[in-house]
Amino acid sequence: MEDIEIKEEQVFEGEESSETSPIPYPEGEEYLLEVNHLKVYFDVIGGKVKAVDDVSFAMKPGETLGLVGESGCGKTTTAFTITRLLPANGNIIDGYIKYKGKTIGEKEPEIKGFMKDRKKRKLYKEREAMMAPIRWAEISMIFQSAMNAFNPVHKIGDQIVEAILAHENVTKEEAMERAKELFKLVGLPPGRVVGYPHEFSGGMRQRAMIAMALACSPSLLIADEPTTALDVIMQDRILAEIKRLQKKLGIAMIIITHDVSVVAETADKMLVMYAGKMMEYGEIGELFHKPAHPYTIGLLASFPSIKGERKKLKSIAGSPPDLVNPPTGCRFHPRCKYAKPICMEKEPPLTEVSPGHWAACHFAKEIYSGELKEE
Amino acid sequence: MAEKTVVNVKNLKKYFPVRAGLMSSFAKEEKKFVHAVDDVSFNIRPGEIYTLVGESGCGKTTTGRLLTRLEDPTDGHIYFRGKDIAFLKGKNLKEFRRNVQMIFQDPYESLNPRLTVFATVSEPLIVHHVGDTIDEREDLAAKALEASELKPATEYLHRYPHELSGGQRQRVAIARALALRPEFIVADEPVSMLDVSIRAGILNLLLELREKYGIPYLFITHDLSVARYMSDRIGVMYLGTLVETGETEKIIKNPHHPYTRALLSSVPVPDPYYKRERKKIKGDLPSPIDIPKGCRFYPRCPFAQKGICDTKKPPIVEVEPGHMVMCHFAKDIPAMDEAMESEIEEDVELGEKLLRETMKSGEEGMLVKEEKVEDLEQYERETAF
Numbered sequence: 001m002e003d004i005e006i007k008e009e010q011v012f013e014g015e016e017s018s019e020t021s022p023i024p025y026p027e028g029e030e031y032l033l034e035v036n037h038l039k040v041y042f043d044v045i046g047g048k049v050k051a052v053d054d055v056s057f058a059m060k061p062g063e064t065l066g067l068v069g070e071s072g073c074g075k076t077t078t079a080f081t082i083t084r085l086l087p088a089n090g091n092i093i094d095g096y097i098k099y100k101g102k103t104i105g106e107k108e109p110e111i112k113g114f115m116k117d118r119k120k121r122k123l124y125k126e127r128e129a130m131m132a133p134i135r136w137a138e139i140s141m142i143f144q145s146a147m148n149a150f151n152p153v154h155k156i157g158d159q160i161v162e163a164i165l166a167h168e169n170v171t172k173e174e175a176m177e178r179a180k181e182l183f184k185l186v187g188l189p190p191g192r193v194v195g196y197p198h199e200f201s202g203g204m205r206q207r208a209m210i211a212m213a214l215a216c217s218p219s220l221l222i223a224d225e226p227t228t229a230l231d232v233i234m235q236d237r238i239l240a241e242i243k244r245l246q247k248k249l250g251i252a253m254i255i256i257t258h259d260v261s262v263v264a265e266t267a268d269k270m271l272v273m274y275a276g277k278m279m280e281y282g283e284i285g286e287l288f289h290k291p292a293h294p295y296t297i298g299l300l301a302s303f304p305s306i307k308g309e310r311k312k313l314k315s316i317a318g319s320p321p322d323l324v325n326p327p328t329g330c331r332f333h334p335r336c337k338y339a340k341p342i343c344m345e346k347e348p349p350l351t352e353v354s355p356g357h358w359a360a361c362h363f364a365k366e367i368y369s370g371e372l373k374e375e
Numbered sequence: 376m377a378e379k380t381v382v383n384v385k386n387l388k389k390y391f392p393v394r395a396g397l398m399s400s401f402a403k404e405e406k407k408f409v410h411a412v413d414d415v416s417f418n419i420r421p422g423e424i425y426t427l428v429g430e431s432g433c434g435k436t437t438t439g440r441l442l443t444r445l446e447d448p449t450d451g452h453i454y455f456r457g458k459d460i461a462f463l464k465g466k467n468l469k470e471f472r473r474n475v476q477m478i479f480q481d482p483y484e485s486l487n488p489r490l491t492v493f494a495t496v497s498e499p500l501i502v503h504h505v506g507d508t509i510d511e512r513e514d515l516a517a518k519a520l521e522a523s524e525l526k527p528a529t530e531y532l533h534r535y536p537h538e539l540s541g542g543q544r545q546r547v548a549i550a551r552a553l554a555l556r557p558e559f560i561v562a563d564e565p566v567s568m569l570d571v572s573i574r575a576g577i578l579n580l581l582l583e584l585r586e587k588y589g590i591p592y593l594f595i596t597h598d599l600s601v602a603r604y605m606s607d608r609i610g611v612m613y614l615g616t617l618v619e620t621g622e623t624e625k626i627i628k629n630p631h632h633p634y635t636r637a638l639l640s641s642v643p644v645p646d647p648y649y650k651r652e653r654k655k656i657k658g659d660l661p662s663p664i665d666i667p668k669g670c671r672f673y674p675r676c677p678f679a680q681k682g683i684c685d686t687k688k689p690p691i692v693e694v695e696p697g698h699m700v701m702c703h704f705a706k707d708i709p710a711m712d713e714a715m716e717s718e719i720e721e722d723v724e725l726g727e728k729l730l731r732e733t734m735k736s737g738e739e740g741m742l743v744k745e746e747k748v749e750d751l752e753q754y755e756r757e758t759a760f
Contacts, residue, residue: 070570201659231430231597236641236653258571261600261643265651284647302575303645304604306627313604315576319540 021350024281024358025058030101032252033059033082033220037095038105040074040081044089047324051077051090053276057269059252061219066263066284067256068299069273070320075256076144078273079222081105082254083139084131099220104134137167140218142209142242144225149209150197157193160212167216182211186241203234210242214249221246221253227262239266260303264288272296275321275331278350282357292359292368294336330361338363338372380418380454381559381591382442387415387451387461389437393664409663411437413615414451419559422589424582426602426623428638429612432660435595438612439561442593443477444468455559473503476552480564482544486536493532496520496551503555519550522587524580542573549580556588563595578605599642603627608697611635614663614671621698631700631708633676654712670703678704678711 023036040052052074059065067075080086082097084105097105111119143149150159157179164175180190186207197205206226213221223242227235243266246253255266263270263284270287272279272295280293291297298316318335321327327334333343342362350358353368366372390408412434419425427435440446442453444460453461460471476499479485486495496516497506506512517528523546525531536544545565552560562581566574578601584590596602602609603623610620611632619632630636633656640654656675661667667674673684683703692705702708 070572203659232599232638232641233430233656234659236643239643240653259643260571261645264645264647264649265643267647288645288647298572300645302572304575304578304600305645306600306603306639306642307644307646307649310603310624313575313578315574315579316572317576319542319573320570 021054021056021360022352023056023058024278024350024352024356025056029058031058031098032061032063032100034098035078035082035095036098038078038081038097039092039094040077040086040090041093042087042090044324049323050276050326051323052081053326054095055271055273055276055278056095057271057278057281059220059254061252062246062250063269064246064253064255064267066267066270067254067273068258068260068263068270070258072275072320072323073273074276075273076224079141079224079254079256082222083135083141084127099134099138104131133167136163136218137216138218139220139222140213140216142206142213142221142223142226145229150205152197155194155196156200156208156212157195160193160208160215163212163215178215179211182214183208185214185245186211202230203238206230206234206238207241210238210245214245214251217249219252221251222256223253224256225258226255228257228259235262242266260288260299261305272299275326276323277331278358278360279332280357280359281350282354282359286354286357290354290357290368292353292357292364293361294338294367295332296359297367298335298337338367379421381421381423381456382419382593383452383454384418384438384442385416385452385454387412387438387441387453388449389434389441389446390449407664410615410666411663412441412448413666415612415615415617417610417617417620419591419593422585422591423608424585424592424594424606426594426596426606426609427612428596428599428602428609430638430660431597432663433612434615434663435597435612436563439477439563439593439595442559443475443561444472445477469503473555474558476555476557476560478545478548478552478560478562478565481568482541482548483536483568485548486544488536491533491535492516492520492539492547492550495536495547496554499551499555505555515554516550519554520547522553522584523547523550525550540573541569542576545569545573545577546580549577549584553584557590559593560590561593561595564597565594566601567596567598574601581605599627599639611638614660614666616671616701617699618672618701619699621695625695625698629695629698629709631694631698631705632672632702633678633708633712634672636708636712670701672702677715678708680704 036056038052038055042049042051055078057065067078069075077090081092092105092108094107096103150156157176160179160182161172161175164170164178165172179193183190183193188204188207188211200208226242227238230238239262255263257263267284269282270284271281272293274295279295280287280291287296288300291300298314301314302316304313316335321331321334329345330343330348333339336343348360348362350360351364352358353364361367363372389412390410393407393409395407415438417425427438429435437446441448444463448461451461452459455471463471493513493516496519497512500506500512500515506515513532517532520528520531525543525546539547566577569577581592582605585592594605606623608621609623609626610617611634613634619626619630619635626635627639630639637654637656640652644651656677658675661674669685669687670689673679676684679685687703689701689703691699691701694700694705704711
């Protein structure tokens, strides 16, 4: 607790010190993953891209969180920050990430002056040493394009073996045996471990990717758009597969996607992001049936469904903002149908509209209770 | 046909030759072809949106390209306003192209980055000698931009594509298609590359344009929920042929072809409380080079019957007025499907036994298919992992 207070005082230069948002999860409990007031900015020519700005969530073992938003909303950056795979120009500006109680990411000291590069390298080495035993063994990732995530000049089996050998003290033969078992687990013929990536179809490669992600039996799996490049039938199979394995092995999962229907089918909780900010967070059923944030409402209304009535789709006017100079106040206000003058001036805090259901909107409670409706 | 149609496609075929090596040209092998579009017939009525849906590689895009004559068909007829345009050449082809426009999938690639919006939208006007002076063309381009909701048009005319967002780019592409006031538009996955919140806007724009100008569309998509939202009629394509076609709601609510049923059951529903029933089909799309004999869907079909489905080409059955299904058992499929579910449960034991045997012996090959995965679940449950 004291820890946080100290952090809150170190307000980033140039940022107006707004009131800090509350954390949308009960404090003091033990979590598998805790992300607290995370801010990640990218240094670019002409400023800083505020890719992730004050995102907090927590996960318990075995839970599935759906991270939803449009491209460029910071969902992939959040995932890469958790695994600490950010490119060199991305920095954690504030907040911390705790995994099983251990801090794996926090505000990095700004390095200036003499021997800057050398200090940076040292810091990088320390971070890598800290993360190496965690990556893959504890937190693994299914990357966005499984098509390209494999090295084309090595056999898939060898790549899985490499991952296992890096973390566990087993012989190569044992590791290969494990790779074969993993193939069986995801429904691939074990004999194909000797195949090269180009010999696999898209769906098979995606399965192999899942097998690789499970190689060291992680506790947390981050699936970044695991099915975006696939056809419906294959998407359905892969999702069913991931869900089944997750349930069986008790893995917690963060599923990152722009497709709310995929989240509806797989996740327990949902976090909606827009322009680097948290918009809404809560139980999946609540968010789908009683959304309290205009963006979530807009997102849900813009999705066609093959079930139920054929409803007219509503689009959200405008397009996502530039994150170097995001809009003042609420970042969604230029596109919001409910926007009032206050939205332009003041950043809305996260408010709890019902237990465990949080929304960052000045009118969240009114929208939730149905007092405020779209004209 | 008594009905009025804008486009009438009859037995359309497009085969792409497979490149073979030098050695095989000496051997007396039969030349191989990719059967991208194989005997497709459908029609599009005035003011109608007809959607082709299917998995990637089913030939839906090739059909769209054939209809705009970006590809030359191998065989068949395409009647556009009663005139066969399948093999038009030269002046006549150019005249036809004036009336037909296409909207492409990726607005990041379909616009020339070095041309301004005005140059892009007015290019078809120049090609077809519409508008003599630059002012006239600017006027027409501005009208087209405003029709695609880029208002005020003057603000956009002299911008370059990199200054526009994805949604705006696609609107420019739509404006380019509208500039010539076409009588028919082919829209090939126009929203699949766009962001979710922008998608609905583009879809609504296409629907509005249809209302306003009565332009019929051929809409191509892999997303069944989008297909349902957009179209009056749907054609489901599988491996180069239409397996089921009919009015949208009829197909969505009462599909008869096993493939359509499987496809529909795979679509995720944006409602966490909705429990979806999954219908499994086996394996992957077969290669379009060696097309299965008989029914194309037979190797993956859960209802396939030996002696019929693997040898005889299925007939086209009209199950309801205007609802055609290409299947030997079209009329009985829904009933068979219901009976099937209970059967599967009984079959689990057998599958499990088979699976255990294969797991023991470490047999592999291409045997492992979807049912096995299901069995694996059962197997694991039983052996209490």
